[in-house]
Amino acid sequence: MASMRSLLLPLGALGLGVAVAAGTPVSTTAAVASAPIGSASIGPPSIANVVAVQAGTIHLVQDGKVFEGGATILITDGKITAVGKDIEIPPGARVVDYGPDAVIAPGLVAANSTFGGRARSKRAVDPLVRAVDNFDTYTSPVFTLQEGITTVYMSPGQGRLISGQGAVVKLAGSSESERVLSDSATIEGSISEDARRTPGYWEPPVPATIDIGMGQQQQQLPHTLMGAAVALQELFEMARTGVDNPNYAPGVGRELQELTRAHKPWRIGANTVQEMRTLLDAFKQSSHPLIIEGANEAAALAQEIAKSGVPVIVDAPIAPNQGGRDFGKERDSDWPRYDAASALSRAGVKIAIAPSDRAPASDLRFAAAVMSRGGLDPEAALRAITLSPAEMLGVSDRVGSIAPGKDGDLAVFNGSPTDPSTSVLATWIDGEVAFSASDWNAKRDKNVSIGTVVVRVGELYVGDGEVLTPGEMLMRDGKIIAVGRSVGRPAGAVVVKAGAAGPGLIDALGYLGLEGSTRVPPARFELKRLVEPGDFADKRVAKSGVTTVALSPRGVARSGTPMMAYKPAGEDVERMIVADPVALRFQWNDRNRRESGKALEEILKKATEYDKKWSEYEEKRAKWTPPAATESSKSEGETKDGEAKKDGEKGDAEKKEDDEKKDAAKKDDKKDEKKDKKKKGEEDAPKPITGAWETKVTLPPFEEARMRLYVNDVDGKITGSLRCDALSSTLIQVTGTREKNKVTLSGEGSQGTVKLEAETKDDKLSGHVMLGDSKAAFEATQTSTEYETARRGEVRKPKEEKKTEIKGEPKAPNVDAELEPFRRAKKGEAAIVVGVDREDEILDCVDTFEKAGIKPILLGAEDAWKVADKIRGRVSGVLLTQRVVWTEAKTGALKRNRYAELESNGIPIAFHSDAEEGAADLPLIAAYAVSQGMSPTSAFYALTAGAARMLAIDKRVGLLKAGLDADVVLYDRSPLDVSAAVLRVWVNGKEVR
């Protein structure tokens, strides 16, 4: 907590003039939020356009300097004016803070790209081709900007001795002219294999007469390396004199002369040792500056190149994402080599790394990573994709490093810039955001409200005892996607670093959410009706690390008290509930000890009978073969998720399972003693539409929008709300009626009265919605049968429609909400919690439950440690009281840590708070148990995976495992350490604030 506050400070301290980010970067405190945070409009009008960009790490590249631990770059009117750790931010400046984990590098420079196109001149030498003519300023190269690349080299074409003049351009910028850094950066050419296949040049005479003929092809050099050497000499001669050579196009001499007078470098492609040697020899005799490009085999020639002082652009000899390739099976086949950059760098050659001619510029960082093989240090690799290419191409006065006076071109990463798995958070050009991952994601995935977060910690406590050091975890859309030593970083992922992380803690029995109520509801009461999004207290509890609470009303009813596992700090009601009911709670001991357990024994007897009925049914069902498939498939289709909740979750879940066992399943409620009052005639009676309905509507001119309807249907009178962005910017309160299956609703939205007319049919609600004159048809499906408001009245559940009987089909027994948990507990899918303390009673209780085939969770169980041997393996677990250390009341002797005692005897334990917001104490209770001799590993297990397993909710919570809910707690150090502080907490992938 403390450190969170300190992170808040820099933003708060900047005062009123600070507006956070035009490009909605992720600020420190908003690392997870994908929604835009504020906008630039808050700040007062500033005279000069000053932006302060902040991040944890800033690579200047110039002089190899790196600022760590937070630094600022000041950009004034598109140019960098200052960079450093303690920069005074002028009043009125826009401050954009990417947080302590972000890394800023200069905007990357791709020394090669496909932006120039692949067309080439017919002439072997055509310096008049200018790549800048291909510059398309009208299309935004978003996929290149997305990789942090701000400057690219445009090639005039490949495969020619001199293909033309290269250009260097920026991928975004205020004005067109500003974007062209150099319209004539190089004289580009090649002497490698592909340039030695130039076909002859033929220009047919016009008109071709019998005297003149059609002419013939004029051969063009080079076809061999020797030819290339000769051609180069001819070109040098032309460049010197400016006089055309008849072997080349007219005007070449003059152009070459102009270019060489301006000292344009010759950027010549050469891959093999021989080619590079030929180049070095040819240029040694002339005074022309040379850049070698390609340089696949340069490792063998590193020393020689270093001696000549020629810089090299190393093309990564791979074009990923473009299908397979072969190299040749001969001994002298040219196989790609990936060691050129490191060898050249070691020898002291200035290198730039670039994607190959065929790969897009967006592969630049991948190219740098591949070419780091053989030991190129990350700093050198970064330089090879920033400053070095800028210097070689003569544009280092404007781009390539972060230094005062240079253009405000930045690439913001969520990790090391040279690690290809890091992704770009934002790209800045001329002090403006040219790409922003958060904007991008918001634009692309409108429905994903929860951002992508990578947690990177020194110690990752998975929960089941396994610890990854270091460990990483990727969460997205409320779920854990991956856990491992290193995980992927999808575009736009925010990386969060900390000392340690673990799963959210579980309070195995608490009252958080009852709000002081002591009412004891019956066993069939659905606690989820109490659930509402987390309030202040809930969030405070979550911030202590406790994210899941097994809630139970305080008192115990004879027929059992329901328990529900839920996440108090959640925000989405549907996702908050982990399991309801997760358990039933009983009390074994009676005030009259002789009566202890009597009541529960009765219930258990009933439960056994109930279970037997079901077993028999299942047995019959397994043997039964349906007479015809057509009819039964119809009934199977009616097993909808929405219905699963209707008749008590267990019952329907069970039915579903049965249905799965037999494809041709059919439901039947005939044996239902209590509930089945249905007559045949009532079969077609329409169901109330209470619950949540969801669909999408298209209301011109709006785009398709999600429409959610929450309604409560009491005897045809409907109240509720409707949310749809296309209809209203606010929640529309609707009222209306239902006559049979016709539903009419209306309400006032921000744009006027909204009317809805629909019919229910086949579990769908179809009709149309009207706003003024516009009308849109929809067909909504029911996503819930609950009317989602807190403390809503108990709604009588609609009876399931009776299905036509198939002769001889086994009839399923009716589901009894009070007994169903026992049946599930027997299968290990739910729990029965029994309050019991004396040792004899514990043994009685365990014996009785064993007869019923159930392993109970013992609650209280003061004396359990005494009979640990006898109950081992016969109970699901023990929830001890808060009194960790037990002392003999009379003597004060025999001090025992009961948690440790049980745990070491192999009996699963979990911690419970026995309180509402006191759940926040749970980690401390565990910490105390540890301080009194319990193993920290076991204590942590008991707080997380142990509790989850005991309550059979380990498919949702309790572990950091792919597929589970993203409930994560970040600690500054190992959570096993008593002094560990909770830094940040996520519930269902959303950070708790």
Added chain:
Amino acid sequence: MTMHSKPTPTRTIAFAGSIALLATAHFAPAASASDGKIAIKCGRIITQAGADIENGVIVIEDGRIKSIGPDVKAPWDAEVLDHPELTAFPGFVEAHSIRGMDRPNENIEVAPFLDVRDSIDPINFYFEDALRAGITTINVQQGPQCVIGGQGRVVKPIGLTVEDMTVRPSEGLKIVAGGKPGRSRATQAQALRHAFSDLRFYLEKLVADTKDGNDHARREAMFQGRDMDKDENKQKRAMEGVAPWKIEDLKVVPRGEIDEKQEPLLRLVEGKLMAFVNCDSAGSVETALSIARDNGFLANTVLVLDGDSWKAVDLIAEAGVPVVLGPTLLFVERDPITGKEIETFVPRVFADKKVRFALQSLNSTTQSLWYQAATCVGYGIDRKQALDAVTRTAADILHLGDRVGSLENGKDGNVVLLSGDPLSVTAKVQYVVIEGNLVYDRSKDARARQLLEGVEQPNAALQSPDDGPVDPHSGKKLDADKKSETKSDKKD
């Protein structure tokens, strides 16, 4: 239908049957142009020059409009088209077309010496279709598969020979700024620059040769058939005009000595020829304008746009050049991030920036000029501007504003008589008058009738199924298909 003086059959094209018949029809009006005295009375005249006239008369004599107005009296000897139910409209002007030729493209990349005259095919169905759609003036230009193409020509869609059809020869050169297939914009731009530097090299060499006393150029000129003793060939200096680059001492070279292969390009840089520059993308607009600027023909440039060229509207507006918009008026692109389609109505972009624009047909029937203009109105362009884009503006862009594009005294007598508003879907072209000659009469357009009504089968209803035609060889009854076959055979 009332027609006071029925036009003779030779004056009306009867679009039926053989090419020979068609040729005769085409030929006739040109020959009879001198007696082309016609008075058109109709319910409404949309003059495209001021207010519309209700119940007016247009009198055309000698191919020109002599008078127009509500109270004009038809000369006693003129043939009269009296149709109070019809609307008169100036003939549509096609500002740019690459159709009507035997083939639109040429293999040679730089060929300013070509002329579409040699390629225009007077009996091409395109011209017939154009007439049917009310198009009376067409600027035929070479196709875009070149660097510098040949000279275009403005024609009317009637006449037996290209000369008969011609309204104005050598209307301009076709230049292509967007890369043709297999080329990038850079190589295309290089080829363009190369063409003009070649011209310079040629002229410099010419000067040097002349100074050296070589008569090579003179002999070549005589070989090409020029009379070098003629005054204009002897005296006129080789280069005048506006190009920013000048060749020193070019005045020593007589005009007649300029090679005819280079001559059109020279005329272009002298500002004597128009340039129709094809741009297929916004980037190529920049290339087009810089080439035009560097060689002094910006003022004579018309951009023929396609693709996303409209994105360069600011550059175009700044250069002040008019444009001919490509046939696809609604530009659709995808947002690379969301994948959503973004639509841009191209004429709107130019209308907003006050750039003069003309429209061209996608093809002469289904998306003819009226349709393009109607689409513009549908997308909210001002009606007058939309109509101008297919008449007045198009004529102005072609520098033919004094001859076509509106119905005014002294202008060419090109009138279209429509059954309704020119932008109405249901309106049909009933008559077309070009230079005072009635050249199209819908009631006699057999091909259109066939297309719209199908082939009539007279007596089909009378024939009982039993007494149908019988194959004389087999004695079997002929089926329906064969019936029509035999019928059309008979007709021919």
